[in-house]
Amino acid sequence: MMTTSLIEIRTFDSPEEIRELPNFLEDNPITVASYKRLIGDYNFGEEVSCCFEKDNGNLCREGHKRGWVAELLDGSVTIIGNHCAETRFGADSRLIADGNRYLTEKRRRARLAGILSQIAEKVQRLGRLGRLRADLKSLEERIQTFTGELSPTILRRMTDMARTGQTVVTFTAVKVREYRDEDGKLKHERSPFQQSLGALNALELIRRPSFFTIYDAIKDVERAHEEAEQLGPKPKISEVDTLANRLNDYDRILKDGSRLLDLEQVFFSNNFLLLCFLEADKTERFKAARIAMRRSGIAGGKDEAKAWLADQEKEIKRQLGIDAIEIR
16 A cells, blocks of 8 residues: 655754755745745644744744744745735635645645554454454343343333333322311321333443444444555545545444443343332233342242242332332
8 A cells, every 4th residue: 555645744843944945044034925845744832933934034933843844945944834825825825725725635644644653553353342242232132031021011111211211119108097077087298209110231231332333333344444554545535534444443442342231230230129129010010020039138929029039028018108109
């Protein structure tokens, strides 16, 4: 893969480098009429004085840290600040046109160099992506094994919670006060209120798109490596930019994939008793109770799940000082 071009690219990192150029002159005035071509650009940590010649014959002398090194028609070399070049030479000037081509080629070469570096590390990079995909596939299978035991209704509720980000589980707590009316008859006054039981964390693991988007991104980076090896001798900047952006997705993929893997411990550390309060149907609640029991290390069938859930609700009512739990 070649990176040669008719445009010479040279960035000067210090004023001393420029002063060492043949034909460089200090305080050498530059005008639209005297400009010949660009030699390079400069990017300093300190400011230097711009040499643009104003209409009154004086030098601009505005301080710049970035700008251009230019050759004049008489063969001498000088500098002009980036801001002055843009504002004083005019948008249609030859210096501006040359500068745009220069910067485009500079970016193309820099991005192409990055592509070459990534191609050289292709085996290591694709190997790491392959291991990440395998780890995510294993995690996805473990999550599917867990969710496969849930009722469709509860799983749908969990999926909606993951999609909306509203992961707090609530129920209607009811306090009942007994009193006698004016006729001496015993009455009951209900005082319902919404009560939070807790939140289900890391629910994005139950959403298939959480995994598929990473799988698709891995495939695209793999294809990008293959396409990078087929680049022509002087690819266009648009082609280089597109390919570099795809290859640079590598770091984001590793970050997002690692984050998903780290969520497994968070997910399975949830208090799965909360699943029993997502649906009012008793059959589905008992099914969820069996899962919550097993995750707590308690064995048992349907009857044991009923008794276990009844004990859990009794304790919740005792702690909250309420008389009833209603799920809607």
